[in-house]
Amino acid sequence: MILVSVGTSSMDFSRLIRAVDLSLKDYELNIQIGHSIYEPVNHKWFRFISRDEMEDLISKSELIISHAGFGFLSSVIRYNKKIIIAPREFKYNEAVNDQLELAIYLNKLYPDTIKLCKDFNNIRSIVQGLLNYVVEIKYEFSSEIPKIIFDILKQNK
Numbered sequence: 642m643i644l645v646s647v648g649t650s651s652m653d654f655s656r657l658i659r660a661v662d663l664s665l666k667d668y669e670l671n672i673q674i675g676h677s678i679y680e681p682v683n684h685k686w687f688r689f690i691s692r693d694e695m696e697d698l699i700s701k702s703e704l705i706i707s708h709a710g711f712g713f714l715s716s717v718i719r720y721n722k723k724i725i726i727a728p729r730e731f732k733y734n735e736a737v738n739d740q741l742e743l744a745i746y747l748n749k750l751y752p753d754t755i756k757l758c759k760d761f762n763n764i765r766s767i768v769q770g771l772l773n774y775v776v777e778i779k780y781e782f783s784s785e786i787p788k789i790i791f792d793i794l795k796q797n798k
Contacts, residue, residue: 655679660761709740
């Protein structure tokens with residue numbers, strides 16, 4: 642199963658949801674659409690779920706397609722999942738702050754298992770490549786910040 646997450650931003654991210662819904666019809670997707678307008682017609686979807694339910698979906702997913710929100714990505718990295726980061730972009734009125742910088746950074750750290758996708762027309766080929774890439778993933782960072790943030794978020798639920 643592939644989990645798609647757009648986060649909790651009040652801004653629409655239909656651009657990503659439409660792209661995955663239409664181009665990945667033959668894959669099993671579970672799509673979190675948040676406040677977005679587009680409602681998938683080919684896959685299961687939900688707006689919001691609890692943190693525990695989201696963690697359960699993350700743990701069961703083979704691949705994650707995500708916005709570039711630091712909190713969510715920290716959880717995904719903790720579970721050592723393959724990730725396609727589809728950053729919200731200011732120019733499309735999807736974000737107050739561009740998410741591109743974090744996406745570029747993570748892609749440079751782990752170019753084989755964390756992919757940056759800015760052109761959603763390419764998302765199918767990126768998904769196929771990552772699903773075919775078999776490797777045991779163990780993300781390691783010199784900083785403890787992702788773990789600290791994850792632990793704080795877990796305590797505040």
